[in-house]
Amino acid sequence: MSDTDMIQPEDDPSEAALGASGLTRTFGGFVAVDRVDIAVREGELRSIIGPNGAGKTTLFNILTNALSPSAGEVYYDGTEITDVPQHERPHMGLVRSFQSNQLFEEQTTLENVRIVAQTIEQGSFSFDLFRRGQRVAEETAYEILDRVGLAPLAEEEATNLSHGDQRRLSIAMALATDPSVLLLDEPTSGMGPTETEETAAMIESIQSEFDLTLLLIEHDMSIVLSMSDRITVLNRGEVLATGTPDEIQENAQVQDAYLGGMRDEL
Numbered sequence: 001m002s003d004t005d006m007i008q009p010e011d012d013p014s015e016a017a018l019g020a021s022g023l024t025r026t027f028g029g030f031v032a033v034d035r036v037d038i039a040v041r042e043g044e045l046r047s048i049i050g051p052n053g054a055g056k057t058t059l060f061n062i063l064t065n066a067l068s069p070s071a072g073e074v075y076y077d078g079t080e081i082t083d084v085p086q087h088e089r090p091h092m093g094l095v096r097s098f099q100s101n102q103l104f105e106e107q108t109t110l111e112n113v114r115i116v117a118q119t120i121e122q123g124s125f126s127f128d129l130f131r132r133g134q135r136v137a138e139e140t141a142y143e144i145l146d147r148v149g150l151a152p153l154a155e156e157e158a159t160n161l162s163h164g165d166q167r168r169l170s171i172a173m174a175l176a177t178d179p180s181v182l183l184l185d186e187p188t189s190g191m192g193p194t195e196t197e198e199t200a201a202m203i204e205s206i207q208s209e210f211d212l213t214l215l216l217i218e219h220d221m222s223i224v225l226s227m228s229d230r231i232t233v234l235n236r237g238e239v240l241a242t243g244t245p246d247e248i249q250e251n252a253q254v255q256d257a258y259l260g261g262m263r264d265e266l
């Protein structure tokens, strides 16, 4: 079987909910992301997997324009956005979950989400609008906390939350921006089995409730195989295969390159 046989054809990236064509990023002479084509469909949950150093985080960084690509194009909702600055993308609905170092540590859990919700909801400034914005944003923030299971910790300072709850808070803050396409970078990292399962169930429920298209980097293979509509395997920056969980599991070359070393986890 040749390399190309293993790659399920993608749709036209320029018409995808989130797409990329020929996306490449080099660091000096090193190619970290190599001619990646991807077309995530609206409502899809796509996981990106691959060994350490495969280029997963670099791909996320290019898709959000935290890093500019060396070559290739990025598309969102049928429009090319390769040069749209990083800070403008959340306003378009393309959002990456907040990193733990982006939390307002001294603020409560509720405040963290409210600040983000208010920034999005508030229009032109007036005192009445500001007061109204505060109230609406607080209601929105509380509803979102409820959805991610953090309502009981609404008044707790973010700095006192467990690692897992901080990761849930980072998802809640992303939801407060009202995303259409949400990128989640290892949402279950550092969690034990029970917390991992709860977080996976939470992600599935917010996906349908908030009508999200999801792109996920995740190392926990049982989660990836059970949640994903399709999986893209990166290896040395290149797409090795894209397919359904069954197709990926059955693929001999994927097993050799990646899953083989993780059989105990399946």
Ligand SMILES: Nc1ncnc2c1ncn2[C@@H]1O[C@H](COP(=O)(O)OP(=O)(O)OP(=O)(O)O)[C@@H](O)[C@H]1O
Binding pocket: 027, 032, 050, 051, 052, 053, 054, 055, 056, 057, 058, 059
């Ligand atoms: N700013 C940078 N400068 C130089 N090399 C980089 C830079 N960022 C990433 N790389 C290299 O690019 C390759 C891909 O890294 P990346 O972090 O994207 O991989 P990954 O698949 O996310 O890995 P992991 O699973 O370990 O997080 C690695 O070899 C890494 O050392």
